[in-house]
Amino acid sequence: MSMKLSGKVVLITGGSRGLGAATAAAFADQGADVAISYVASEGKAAAVVTGLEAKGVRAAAIQADQGDLTAAGPLMRRVVETFGKLDILVNNAAVAWQGRTIDDPEIDNAAMDRQWAINAMGVIANIRAASKVLPEGGRIISVGSGLGTRVAFPGTTDYAATKAAVVGYSRGAARDLGRRNITVNVVQAGVMDTDMAASSKDKLPPSLLESLAIRRYAEVNEVAAAIVFLAGPDAAYITGSIIDVSGGFIA
Numbered sequence: 226m227s228m229k230l231s232g233k234v235v236l237i238t239g240g241s242r243g244l245g246a247a248t249a250a251a252f253a254d255q256g257a258d259v260a261i262s263y264v265a266s267e268g269k270a271a272a273v274v275t276g277l278e279a280k281g282v283r284a285a286a287i288q289a290d291q292g293d294l295t296a297a298g299p300l301m302r303r304v305v306e307t308f309g310k311l312d313i314l315v316n317n318a319a320v321a322w323q324g325r326t327i328d329d330p331e332i333d334n335a336a337m338d339r340q341w342a343i344n345a346m347g348v349i350a351n352i353r354a355a356s357k358v359l360p361e362g363g364r365i366i367s368v369g370s371g372l373g374t375r376v377a378f379p380g381t382t383d384y385a386a387t388k389a390a391v392v393g394y395s396r397g398a399a400r401d402l403g404r405r406n407i408t409v410n411v412v413q414a415g416v417m418d419t420d421m422a423a424s425s426k427d428k429l430p431p432s433l434l435e436s437l438a439i440r441r442y443a444e445v446n447e448v449a450a451a452i453v454f455l456a457g458p459d460a461a462y463i464t465g466s467i468i469d470v471s472g473g474f475i476a
C-alpha cells in the first residue's frame with residue numbers, strides 16, 4: 226500500500242465519531258500521525274485512538290470545545306507539544322441544528338448562535354491558530370456541505386449559512402497563506418449515514434434522495450478520500466477550491 230502521508234501530522238477536529246473517525250482512519254492508512262479532537266465523547270475518542278495505533282501510527286485525542294473560541298490556540302499547541310509539529314488541519318467538527326424556519330416562534334435562536342460559534346467562528350479560530358504553526362506547504366481542509374452552495378429546503382438557514390461562511394473564509398485564507406504554499410480548501414459532503422444525519426432525518430425532505438444525480442447517500446469513506454487527497458502531494462496546486470462529494474446535489 227502507498228503511504229503518501231508518512232511523517233506528516235494531522236489534526237482532525239470532531240474525530241470521535243462519523244466522518245471525522247473515518248477520516249482519521251484514512252489518514253492513518255496513509256502513514257500520518259493523527260490527533261483528533263472531541264467535545265463530549267471521551268470513550269469513543271479513546272477507542273478511535275486505539276484503532277489508529279493498531280494501524281502503526283501515533284495518535285492522541287484532545288478534548289476541546291470548538292464553540293469556545295479561546296480553545297483553538299491551546300488545541301494547536303497541544304498537537305505540537307505531543308507530535309512536534311502540525312502539518313495538516315482538517316476542520317470537521319460541526320453541529321446541524323435544523324428543522325425550524327427563521328420566522329417560527331419556537332426556533333431557539335440561542336442554539337442557532339451556538340451553532341454559528343461551533344461551525345463558523347470555531348473553524349475560523351482554528352484556521353487562524355493553525356496558520357501560526359503550519360509549516361511551508363501545510364494544508365487546511367474544512368468540511369462543508371452542499372447546503373453551503375444550494376439551500377434546497379426550508380428550516381436549515383443558519384446551518385447552511387455557517388457552511389457558506391466557511392467557504393468564503395477559506396477562499397480568503399487561501400490568498401493570505403498561498404505565499405507559504407499552504408493550501409486551503411473545502412470538501413462539501415452530501416448526506417452521510419452518521420449520528421448527525423440520524424438526528425436530522427425527519428427534517429430532511431423525502432424528495433432529497435430523488436434530487437441527487439446519484440440516488441444514494443454518501444459513504445463516509447468517499448468523503449474521507451477527497452479530504453486525504455487534498456492533504457497529499459498530488460494536490461499541492463489546488464487551493465481556494467471546493468470539492469463537492471454529494472452525488473450531484475449542486476449539479
Ligand SMILES: NC(=O)c1ccc[n+]([C@@H]2O[C@H](COP(=O)([O-])OP(=O)(O)OC[C@H]3O[C@@H](n4cnc5c(N)ncnc54)[C@H](OP(=O)(O)O)[C@@H]3O)[C@@H](O)[C@H]2O)c1
Binds near residue numbers: 239319
Ligand atoms: N452527516 C451528514 O449528512 C453531513 C452532510 C453534509 C456535511 N456534513 C458535515 O460533515 C462533518 C462531520 O459530520 P458527521 O455527520 O460526522 O457528524 P457527527 O456524527 O454528529 O459527529 C460530529 C463530530 O463533531 C464533534 N463535535 C460536535 N460539536 C463539537 C464541539 N463543540 N467541539 C468539538 N467537537 C465537536 C463531535 O464530538 P463528540 O463526539 O465529542 O460530540 C463528533 O466527533 C460536519 O462538518 C458536518 O457539518 C455532514
